[in-house]
Amino acid sequence: MSSPPSPGRKTLPARGQPWSELHDALSALRSADTDWRHGRDSLDVYYAGEDVLDVARRAYAMFISENARAPQFPSLQRMQDDLLQISLSLLGGGREAAGTVTIGNAESALLAVRSAYRAFRARRPQVRRPHLLVPASVHPVYEQAADMMGLELIRVAIGGDYRASVQTIGQCIEAETMMIVASAPSLPFGTIDPIEALGRIARDRDVWLHVDACIGGFLAPHVARIVPAVPRFDLSLPGVRSLAADLHKFGYAANGVSVLLYADADDQAHQLFEYDQWPKGLWRxxxxxxxxxxGAVASAWAVMHYLGETGYRTLAQRVMHLRDRYLEGIERISGLHVLGQPDLSVIAFGSDEFDIHAIGDAMQARSWHISRLTAPAALHMTVTPVHDQAVEAYLDDLARCVLAARS
Known part of the structure; x- marks a missing residue:
C-alpha cells in the first residue's frame, strides 16, 4: 500500500479530462510565454515560417512514438545517415569523416570531451590530470563536461576583438592539455574564433581541437556563399578533429536533434561504450x-529536404539582411555600441553612458524577451528569420528606452 501524498503536492486527477479542457488549460499556461511567432524572442526559438514549422510538426507526429536509437526502426537509421552525410558535406567532412546524431549541444560536448580524453590517455597515460584549454567565451557546457569527468578546465582571456587569442592559447598549452575548444560563433559575442590559426597550433602541439558550431553550423555554410568574409571553421581545416552543430537551431528542425562530426572515423571510435556483464548480453x-x-530526427530530415540548398540560402540572406538592420539601428542610437564585429546572427551591444541592464528592464516591460551579458554588461540577441516582423518596432522601443534613461 502506498503512502498518502504530501500535503499540497500535485497528484493525478481522479478522472481523465477531455482534450477540449486540456487544450484550454495548456493555452492558459502558455499565455505568459514570449510571443516568438512575432519576433519578440531574443534567443531560444528558431522559426522560419509556418510552412517550415508545419513540415517539422507533421514529420515529428509520424514518428512520435519511435526511438531513433532502437534497431527495429531502420527508417530512422536511414534518416540519421542522411542527416550525417548532408552535415558532413556542408561542414568540410572528407572521405575519412564520420559523425553521430545527438540530442543537443550538451550531449555533443560531453561525447567530444570523452573522445578527446580517451585519445589523450592512449598516448599519454602517465599524465595525472589532463585539462581542457578554452577561451573565456566558450559555452559552460564544457565546464559541465569537465566537472562530470573529473577533468580540469582552464579558461583564458579573449582578445579585444572578442575572439579567442591565438597567442594566449599557444602560450598556455602544456603537456597536460588534452583539448582546445573554439566557437563558431561564440554565444556571448557572435564572433567566430580564429580556428584556422588554432588548428595549426593544435596540430603542431598534438592537441585535440573541437569546434562548437552549435549556433552557426547550419547557417555559416550558406552565408559563406553570399558573404565571402566569413572566417573558416569546419572539418576541412587541418587540426580540427571534431565539430558540433545543432539542427534545431538554423537547421530549423524540432528541438532535440544535433550532430557531432569527426574529421577521422578513428576518433569517433573513442565514443564507443560496451558492456556485457549483465543478463541481456552485449550492450553497445x-x-x-x-x-x-x-520525431526530432524525422523533423530534421523532412525540413532539410523541404528547404534544400535554395531554401536555406534564401533564409540565410534574410537573416544577414536583418542582422545588418539591427546593427545599423543600434549604432544610430547615441550612447549604444555593438561589441566587436559579429560574423553571423548573434549581436551584443552595450553602453559607456548608462546602465544597459536598466535599458533591458525597460524593454522587458514593453514585452520584449531580453537576453543579457554580465561581463561586459550588454544586451544580446540571436537574429532569426522571424525578426523581420519586429526589427523596426524593437529599434523604436530601444530608442525610446534610451531617451527615457537619458532624461
Whole structure:
C-alpha cells in the first residue's frame, strides 16, 4: 500500500479530462510565454515560417512514438545517415569523416570531451590530470563536461576583438592539455574564433581541437556563399578533429536533434561504450542517452529536404539582411555600441553612458524577451528569420528606452 501524498503536492486527477479542457488549460499556461511567432524572442526559438514549422510538426507526429536509437526502426537509421552525410558535406567532412546524431549541444560536448580524453590517455597515460584549454567565451557546457569527468578546465582571456587569442592559447598549452575548444560563433559575442590559426597550433602541439558550431553550423555554410568574409571553421581545416552543430537551431528542425562530426572515423571510435556483464548480453552505445526522439530526427530530415540548398540560402540572406538592420539601428542610437564585429546572427551591444541592464528592464516591460551579458554588461540577441516582423518596432522601443534613461 502506498503512502498518502504530501500535503499540497500535485497528484493525478481522479478522472481523465477531455482534450477540449486540456487544450484550454495548456493555452492558459502558455499565455505568459514570449510571443516568438512575432519576433519578440531574443534567443531560444528558431522559426522560419509556418510552412517550415508545419513540415517539422507533421514529420515529428509520424514518428512520435519511435526511438531513433532502437534497431527495429531502420527508417530512422536511414534518416540519421542522411542527416550525417548532408552535415558532413556542408561542414568540410572528407572521405575519412564520420559523425553521430545527438540530442543537443550538451550531449555533443560531453561525447567530444570523452573522445578527446580517451585519445589523450592512449598516448599519454602517465599524465595525472589532463585539462581542457578554452577561451573565456566558450559555452559552460564544457565546464559541465569537465566537472562530470573529473577533468580540469582552464579558461583564458579573449582578445579585444572578442575572439579567442591565438597567442594566449599557444602560450598556455602544456603537456597536460588534452583539448582546445573554439566557437563558431561564440554565444556571448557572435564572433567566430580564429580556428584556422588554432588548428595549426593544435596540430603542431598534438592537441585535440573541437569546434562548437552549435549556433552557426547550419547557417555559416550558406552565408559563406553570399558573404565571402566569413572566417573558416569546419572539418576541412587541418587540426580540427571534431565539430558540433545543432539542427534545431538554423537547421530549423524540432528541438532535440544535433550532430557531432569527426574529421577521422578513428576518433569517433573513442565514443564507443560496451558492456556485457549483465543478463541481456552485449550492450553497445556511441551516445550518452539511450533514447533519441524519432520525431526530432524525422523533423530534421523532412525540413532539410523541404528547404534544400535554395531554401536555406534564401533564409540565410534574410537573416544577414536583418542582422545588418539591427546593427545599423543600434549604432544610430547615441550612447549604444555593438561589441566587436559579429560574423553571423548573434549581436551584443552595450553602453559607456548608462546602465544597459536598466535599458533591458525597460524593454522587458514593453514585452520584449531580453537576453543579457554580465561581463561586459550588454544586451544580446540571436537574429532569426522571424525578426523581420519586429526589427523596426524593437529599434523604436530601444530608442525610446534610451531617451527615457537619458532624461
Amino acid at each position: 552505445s556511441q551516445t550518452l542517452s539511450g533514447t533519441l526522439a524519432g
